[in-house]
Amino acid sequence: MNRLKLLIPMLFLLIFACNSKEEEIKEVGFWKYSEGAVFADVLNFKSEDYSIKNDTVFKLDIPEYRITSYERRVLSGDQVLQLIQLETGKTARYVSK
Secondary structure, eight states: OHHHHHHHHHHHHHHHHOOOHHHHHHHSSOEEEEEESOSOSEEOTTSSSEEEETTEEEETTEEEEEEEEEEEETTTTEEEEEEEETTTOOEEEEEEO
């Protein structure tokens, strides 16, 4: 019985803590340019200009960038998004704001 009392809260936390990477990226208000090649000063996935499907970022429904990494930094309280431009192969880093 004690194991069951411990297991239920752990399962509850696991279910609600497992957002998809795509959903976490979309939840951010906007992403500000940090370093690398400048694709745009700001990326806003809540606007109609940008969208995400799997690991590809679309600008006006045209595939523009691939997400190479996504990191949630606990100590600084922000998130980091690394992108590579499909056309040129140049990389850029954006930070959540």
